[in-house]
Amino acid sequence: MRIAIDAMGGDNAPDEIIEGALESIKLLDKGDTLILLGPAEVIESKLGAKNISKFADVIKIVNAPEIIGMDESPVDALRKKRNSSISIMTKLAADGQADAVISAGNTGACVAACQMRMRNIEGVHRPGIAVVFPTFEGPVTMCDVGANISCKPINFYQYAVMASMYSENLLGIKNPRVGIMSIGEEEAKGNEIVKKARELIRSDPKINFIGNIEGRDMFKGKCDVAICDGFVGNVVLKLTEGLVDGLFKVIKHEIKQQSFLLALRFKSVMMKMYQKYDYHEYGGALLLGVNGTSVICHGSSKARTIKNAIMASRKFYNMGINEKIKEYLATTTVKGADE
Amino acid sequence: MRIAIDAMGGDNAPDEIIEGALESIKLLDKGDTLILLGPAEVIESKLGAKNISKFADVIKIVNAPEIIGMDESPVDALRKKRNSSISIMTKLAADGQADAVISAGNTGACVAACQMRMRNIEGVHRPGIAVVFPTFEGPVTMCDVGANISCKPINFYQYAVMASMYSENLLGIKNPRVGIMSIGEEEAKGNEIVKKARELIRSDPKINFIGNIEGRDMFKGKCDVAICDGFVGNVVLKLTEGLVDGLFKVIKHEIKQQSFLLALRFKSVMMKMYQKYDYHEYGGALLLGVNGTSVICHGSSKARTIKNAIMASRKFYNMGINEKIKEYLATTTVKGADE
Numbered sequence: 001m002r003i004a005i006d007a008m009g010g011d012n013a014p015d016e017i018i019e020g021a022l023e024s025i026k027l028l029d030k031g032d033t034l035i036l037l038g039p040a041e042v043i044e045s046k047l048g049a050k051n052i053s054k055f056a057d058v059i060k061i062v063n064a065p066e067i068i069g070m071d072e073s074p075v076d077a078l079r080k081k082r083n084s085s086i087s088i089m090t091k092l093a094a095d096g097q098a099d100a101v102i103s104a105g106n107t108g109a110c111v112a113a114c115q116m117r118m119r120n121i122e123g124v125h126r127p128g129i130a131v132v133f134p135t136f137e138g139p140v141t142m143c144d145v146g147a148n149i150s151c152k153p154i155n156f157y158q159y160a161v162m163a164s165m166y167s168e169n170l171l172g173i174k175n176p177r178v179g180i181m182s183i184g185e186e187e188a189k190g191n192e193i194v195k196k197a198r199e200l201i202r203s204d205p206k207i208n209f210i211g212n213i214e215g216r217d218m219f220k221g222k223c224d225v226a227i228c229d230g231f232v233g234n235v236v237l238k239l240t241e242g243l244v245d246g247l248f249k250v251i252k253h254e255i256k257q258q259s260f261l262l263a264l265r266f267k268s269v270m271m272k273m274y275q276k277y278d279y280h281e282y283g284g285a286l287l288l289g290v291n292g293t294s295v296i297c298h299g300s301s302k303a304r305t306i307k308n309a310i311m312a313s314r315k316f317y318n319m320g321i322n323e324k325i326k327e328y329l330a331t332t333t334v335k336g337a338d339e
Numbered sequence: 340m341r342i343a344i345d346a347m348g349g350d351n352a353p354d355e356i357i358e359g360a361l362e363s364i365k366l367l368d369k370g371d372t373l374i375l376l377g378p379a380e381v382i383e384s385k386l387g388a389k390n391i392s393k394f395a396d397v398i399k400i401v402n403a404p405e406i407i408g409m410d411e412s413p414v415d416a417l418r419k420k421r422n423s424s425i426s427i428m429t430k431l432a433a434d435g436q437a438d439a440v441i442s443a444g445n446t447g448a449c450v451a452a453c454q455m456r457m458r459n460i461e462g463v464h465r466p467g468i469a470v471v472f473p474t475f476e477g478p479v480t481m482c483d484v485g486a487n488i489s490c491k492p493i494n495f496y497q498y499a500v501m502a503s504m505y506s507e508n509l510l511g512i513k514n515p516r517v518g519i520m521s522i523g524e525e526e527a528k529g530n531e532i533v534k535k536a537r538e539l540i541r542s543d544p545k546i547n548f549i550g551n552i553e554g555r556d557m558f559k560g561k562c563d564v565a566i567c568d569g570f571v572g573n574v575v576l577k578l579t580e581g582l583v584d585g586l587f588k589v590i591k592h593e594i595k596q597q598s599f600l601l602a603l604r605f606k607s608v609m610m611k612m613y614q615k616y617d618y619h620e621y622g623g624a625l626l627l628g629v630n631g632t633s634v635i636c637h638g639s640s641k642a643r644t645i646k647n648a649i650m651a652s653r654k655f656y657n658m659g660i661n662e663k664i665k666e667y668l669a670t671t672t673v674k675g676a677d678e
Contacts (some may be wrong), residue, residue, distance in 0.1 A: 100553040103349040107523075108552040112543075135585055136585050136588045136589045136592070137585075146522055149522060149530045150530055150531075163348055172418070181574060182444075182570075183485055183488060183569070183570055183574065184410075191488045191489055191570055192489075214573075214577045214578045214581075215573070215575065215576065215577030215578030215579070215580070215581055216577040216578065216581025216582075216584070217534055217581065218578060218580055218581055218582075219584065219585030220584075220585070221583060228574075230522070231522055231530055231571070232571055232574055234522040234553075234554070235520060235522065235553070235567075235574070235575060236554065236575075236578055237554065237575060238553045238554030238555040239554030239555065239557060239575055239578060239579070240554070240582060241554070241555045242554055242555025242556065242558040242559060243555075243557070243558055243579060243582055243583070243584070244477050244586065245555070245557030245558065245559075246474055246476075246559070247464075247583065247586060247612075249475045250475045250612060251590075251608065251612060254608050254611055254612060255473070255605075255608050258607075258608060259604075262601075262604055262605070262608075265597075265598075265601055265603070266594075266605065268597075269590065269593050269597060270596050272593055273586075273589060273590060273593060284381075297475040311522070313636070
């Protein structure tokens with residue numbers, strides 16, 4: 001498998017990205033290749049310090065002299081910087097020279113580049129990013145968490161289709177229960193687009209649709225798949241991160257006040273918990289709906305995150321759901337009237 | 340002070356509502372009155388079992404034979420059920436016969452009734468519900484969490500104004516830092532309405548505006564006030580509830596596996612934590628922007644929640660920010676072009 005990695009993407013690029021790639025090598029299969037994209041001289045000098053020759057058969061460098069910043073407008077940046085790591089990386093995938101792409105860079109630019117270069121799977125209107133939330137009641141797949149901030153009903157429907165396949169194929173959940181994120185369990189609640197989306201999803205009997213879910217239901221074992229627009233999903237994702245961090249801080253503080261010894265004993269429990277909710281452990285999220293395998297990483301990814309994202313890209317690639325999505329959408333009678 | 344309470348609102352009405360009202364009596368000032376609204380015979384029979392005569396000077400019953408269900412469409416329900424507890428309760432406030440209203444019922448109906456009967460404060464386009472999130476770094480006031488699910492830029496601006504006043508007057512935070520919930524810290528990010536709202540808020544130098552915040556920033560001490568539309572805010576509020584619950588469940592499980600004794604010792608820490616994040620402790624949220632004091636409670640409010648909401652209504656009433664909001668909006672040069 002050939003995995004292309006945007007060496008210049010994210011707050012800790014290129015050092016942590018390159019370090020993560022190197023750490024993953026021991027976990028790869030024979031014949032696997034890692035393609036690092038960025039200014040060749042930068043990557044070479046970083047690798048030089050680490051004695052690149054011993055990785056020469058695994059690591060390939062593809063020169064991409066331009067860098068898209070985290071705060072640039074995605075569309076403008078892609079138009080102006082055709083030689084950016086994100087642009088060339090997605091072109092490699094489009095040309096069949098890479099089996100998966102990974103970036104911790106500007107999410108908007110990465111999603112747009114995947115759409116422009118690799119194209120959507122036939123029948124897919126807009127791709128969506130799927131993230132798995134580990135909960136006490138089991139994993140919940142949420143889609144979209146940031147690719148599409150102004151969703152139409154047909155987008156919600158297709159997220160329900162694609163995320164169900166993801167849940168079934170990657171997590172082994174048979175006939176996953178799909179809920180749509182809204183502001184009340186009652187049918188009357190939710191904004192107009194969510195209401196229309198609900199009707200559209202309900203019109204497909206193959207989806208195990210349970211209707212509205214509320215924020216709290218994510219952690220109550222009520223659904224296996226949660227559908228929402230990218231704005232809401234992104235807020236949810238980052239809130240969860242921040243809240244878990246914040247809560248552990250409070251617990252630590254309170255325990256220390258009670259007894260230092262108790263704090264020490266609790267530390268191991270906390271570390272175990274922390275891992276379960278730590279995005280670094282998950283590496284990255286799959287961009288559902290594009291032709292190929294695209295893994296979107298957190299902007300503050302570290303070497304460990306990238307290593308895990310590389311391993312995740314292998315799982316996503318081997319899951320092979322793109323063909324199934326294409327078939328499903330070719331035969332469904334549910335069509336969006338508005339796109 | 341005369342506090343009107345919707346005895347029929349919420350999943351646990353009327354028992355828990357009435358119980359909460361009774362529990363609050365010992366905390367009231369001399370001369371305070373609680374007005375319970377609902378079918379008189381129902382309330383009387385519930386009170387009868389508790390020997391109402393000893394509360395006769397504090398509790399007043401106002402007959403409201405109709406009940407608005409949690410799942411009814413707010414506008415339809417208010418049109419059809421003019422004798423509902425929510426309708427009559429807000430009419431009491433509008434007529435100067437109640438100083439505060441409290442309901443754990445259908446939030447949409449309650450917000451709509453407050454707007455229709457009590458009217459908005461002069462200059463306010465749409466009211467918003469303000470909730471305080473207790474965090475390790477201090478309290479963060481979020482507005483709106485469910486009154487207005489399709490916000491215009493002027494609504495965001497006015498939430499920034501009103502929630503700043505709330506933060507300053509109720510929580511004592513001088514010159515509170517206001518952030519707008521978006522999907523990235525960068526200026527380029529966010530949907531079109533959020534971008535326009537940002538410009539509007541920024542054009543008022545009296546607001547201490549820090550621009551975009553992300554979900555995680557809520558718990559990092561980055562802002563004192565977080566502005567968002569009611570859809571996003573409601574998801575955030577309920578997600579927080581669910582995640583805190585879920586996380587405590589996980590911690591309990593992990594600790595028990597390590598040592599039963601450790602679990603016992605940790606229990607007191609958890610109870611302390613739990614209280615801090617438990618909405619029952621806060622009672623209810625203030626509906627900012629209506630003429631009067633309206634407290635919106637959680638649908639699953641228990642007696643303790645209602646008791647605390649009654650105490651909160653006294654605080655809100657005494658804070659007296661409505662006049663300040665009116666003055667502020669009368670003199671600001673920031674006007675919405677779109678309403």
